[in-house]
Amino acid sequence: MTLRRGHGLGAGVPRIEVLPADELPAASTSIAVRADRGANGRWVAGNAAARAQRLRPGARGLLDVERATGAFRAFARWGRRYASHRRAELAAAHGGTLSAGAGALVESAALALGASRFLYARGADLGDVELMRRASALANDARQNELAAWELAAREGAMKRGPADARALLAAMGADAPGLTPEPDDEDAS
Numbered sequence: 001m002t003l004r005r006g007h008g009l010g011a012g013v014p015r016i017e018v019l020p021a022d023e024l025p026a027a028s029t030s031i032a033v034r035a036d037r038g039a040n041g042r043w044v045a046g047n048a049a050a051r052a053q054r055l056r057p058g059a060r061g062l063l064d065v066e067r068a069t070g071a072f073r074a075f076a077r078w079g080r081r082y083a084s085h086r087r088a089e090l091a092a093a094h095g096g097t098l099s100a101g102a103g104a105l106v107e108s109a110a111l112a113l114g115a116s117r118f119l120y121a122r123g124a125d126l127g128d129v130e131l132m133r134r135a136s137a138l139a140n141d142a143r144q145n146e147l148a149a150w151e152l153a154a155r156e157g158a159m160k161r162g163p164a165d166a167r168a169l170l171a172a173m174g175a176d177a178p179g180l181t182p183e184p185d186d187e188d189a190s
Helices: 048-053 072-093 100-126 129-161 163-172
Strands: 002-005 014-017
Touching: 072 100, 072 129, 100 129
Parallel strands: none
Antiparallel strands: 002 014
């Protein structure tokens, strides 16, 4: 992800730009020994998966699907299932867990995708091209959030494995690795 100045009507407003899909970092390898599993492979008390379950959006969070009205409820439920499935895929690809930030990006993508599917269906029923255009814009927003979630999960996965993996990932992406370059010792400076 990079920060750049906006251009056109958004000039001067900082923008966060994610890498194009063909330049995204590869999936991280899973961490072999997970601290949240016991020797028998069962979950231990206080495991990361149980903690993540408590952070789901709901009545006090982003979206209470059961309060969605009418035809949108089915699309909101689909979005919730999609987000859950996608979080699991990203976690498996990038070291076993996702940060709250990567999870929030996935949730935003799923909400936008559910709303997009709803608008596509409504536009098709009504023959309303403007609704379909809005649906396309929401799908594009969802794609950008998905790409950002992938990139964030990849970077965080590299950091979990250690500075050498983080340096290699950032070098492959053409980015600097501030704080990961070893400082010269006082003896070396002389």
